[in-house]
Amino acid sequence: MKKKEIKILLAAPRGFCAGVVRAIDIVEKALDKYGTPVYVRHEIVHNKHVVDDLKKKGAVFVEELNEIEDHSRPVIFSAHGVPKSVPEEASSKKMFHIDATCPLVTKVHREAEFHYKNGYYIFLVGHKNHPEVLGTMGQLPKGSIKLIETYEDAQNINEKQISKPVSYVTQTTLSVDDTKDIIDVFKSKFPKIKSPIKEDICYATTNRQEAVKKIAPMCDMFFVVGSENSSNSQRLIEVAKKSGCINSELITFGEKLPIDLIIKSKKIGITSGASAPEQLVQNLINEIKKHCKVIIEEIVLTKESVTFKLPKSLN
Ligand code: SF4
Incomplete structure (x- = not known):
């Protein structure tokens, strides 16, 4: 049977922001420099795929420092930042800590x-x-x-x-x-x-929301690739709905894709939260391609060039 043709409007900027890139780099560089395990307090960024990938490389995720028995290993604080009591506790336990706070x-x-x-x-x-x-x-x-x-x-x-x-x-x-x-x-x-x-x-939150505002009113469906616990991804869903695309959904890859609704659509918008890897967006597009003939148009609101330096201890 001939596949129905749909248009995908791909939002740009989307996905990783400078703070997320830096935080993931910090964990990877620490693993290179200090070997495994490297501990990370809380999910380094709110994305299961990122966390699982780092786990495979030797990162161990904990919620609190008292879960770490071997104080000789480095511990990294997540991009979201920590209360002052956390580095104080690490110092009092003589733990080597690296701060990945954006x-x-x-x-x-x-x-x-x-x-x-x-x-x-x-x-x-x-x-x-x-x-x-x-x-x-x-x-x-x-x-x-x-x-x-x-x-x-x-x-x-x-x-x-x-x-x-x-x-x-x-x-x-x-x-x-x-x-x-x-x-x-x-x-x-x-x-x-x-x-x-x-x-x-931040600039990344603002730019991703502005891009959604521009695209969502033109779409029959809108997908945000991200995670349930990602604040910026959840806000992108709200923005898409408020901008007029009621059929807006978060895609975490734990759920079933609404294929019936996708096939009924003429235009589908896609973006991703600041902690979602681009590969997941491409995976979503490939899934849609199994059911429809897809034409992709990227709508670029602005280009981003922000980068952040790594902590000195990792240079
Ligand atoms: S979303 Fe903004 S504040 Fe959060 S890590 Fe990214 S750049 Fe930093």
Whole structure:
């Protein structure tokens, strides 16, 4: 039977950001330099395929340092950043640690510290229990940062109860539009609120969301290749839906592809989260090709050229 022809609009930029490339490089370089095992605290980036690949090469993933018995081996902290207590614990146990925190997350940490030292009341816009949020809150003494998760949280702030000057920082992987709405509430309640000098939502999150906004309205279906626990991938799904493509789904390769819906579509959009390898996007396209004749058009919103240096200990 003749295959139906569909068009795939491939978003660019998509996939790995500079922080993810650096974090994976750090684990690979540490394995080269120090041999196996190299411990990694938490998934180095939120993608099962990346983690499984590094496991095969000799990385051992743990959630807490107390799971590591051999303190002579290196331990790497994930790209999401860690509370200050973690490097302190590693130092007290004389463990050699390497920090793979994305420099753009470290920037948020330093901002929060700056606000604290200057006597500000600090809001952090982010998702409770996400490792990046735990890491940012853990830069300061407990209770120094007020977490704001939603627009409603922001509206419920009682400005009369806050006598200090006010500032905010945000998680790096939030929805640009939802965060703007929250910040508008902050600004209406606290006209003098101190903002980050440069947006905390990072360039990679912003570019991937903008590309989805452009493509999703043209599509009958939209796929985001990523992971359930990847904040930026989840936001891309929300953005695709809000931009008008209700049939938007996360593809983790644990699920069955909705072949019926794919065959009924004329145009399918595809992007990938900042921690998803490009090979997975190509795997998805190859799966679709088994059922349809595919024409691919890449829609390039902008080119990215950001790179981050590796820690000195690995040079
Ligand atoms: S998504 Fe942004 S903040 Fe997170 S690792 Fe990538 S560049 Fe860094």
